[in-house]
Amino acid sequence: MSSKVSIMAKNELVVALVLSLSLFGFTSAGDPDILTDFVVPPNVNISNIDGNFFTFTGMRSILGSNPPTAFTVTKASAKEFPALEGQSVSFAVLQFPASSVNPPHTHPRGSELLFLIYGSLQVGFVDTTNKLFTQTLQAGDMFIFPKGLVHFQYNFNQTDSAVAVSAFGSASAGLVSVPVAVFETNIDDGILAKSFNTNVTTIQALKAGLAPPPTKP
Structure with a gap:
């Protein structure tokens, strides 16, 4: 499995990155228009701007690497890549070990266009009428998650990993994890x-299940 993912990472992932970048125009519409060619952070001298400012190298570690043991997201949003500020685009690589899930969550400021480049995924979202839309994706398939709607991805394969890339219609699409927002934000157990x-006992059991295991001394 590891060798297959390495080959994929060196070849298919490069193609996927190019394709996803070409889709940014489709997903961009979430951020306000800017009145300059690009936005430079206040702590950067604009006279020193060169090609390095517009280059993000944070995905290099993915290529040729061994698959992670837990669901992993490598992001290129305005936080990680300041040149995206004002450009209405961002990007992420999602790596799913066997039987792993990206739990229900929302992106309040941008739609998400996911392109599956390796493996298979069960994906879905819930609209504002509480209707669930699901699909089983194979490598080469794309799926759109509308802005602000709760959605998920699940690698149901018991033995093999999956890798996807996502383009977002915002430089800062945001992330609201449903389990975290509900059970880890100090909302009263009675509520x-x-x-x-x-009952409160069940709520506390759910919270305990979400908490990370204590670290060993």
Whole structure:
């Protein structure tokens, strides 16, 4: 499995990056227009701007690397790549070990166009009428997650990994994880128990399950 992913990373991922970049025009519409060619952070002297400012090297470590042991996202948003500020685009590489999931979440400021380049994924989103739309993707398939809607991705394969790339219609699409927002933000246990029509003991058990295991001394 590792050798197959390495070959994919050196060849197909490069093609995927180029293709996803070409899709930015389709997804860009989330950020306000800017009145300059590009935006330079206040701490950068504009007279010193060169090609390095417009270059992001944070994806290099993915190429040829061994697959991760947990679901991993490598992002190129305005936070990691300041040249994206004002450009209404950002990018991410999603690596899914066997049987891993990207839990339900939303991107409040941008749509997401996912391109699966290796493996298979079950994906889906829920619209504002609470209708669920799902699909099983194979390598080469694309799926659009509309802006602000709850969605997920799941690698149901028990033995093989999956890799996808996503283009976002915002330089800072944002991320709201549903499990974290509900159970890890100090909302009162009584309120959650009433909201989910259960009891406080169940809510506390769910919270305990989400908490990371204690570190060994």
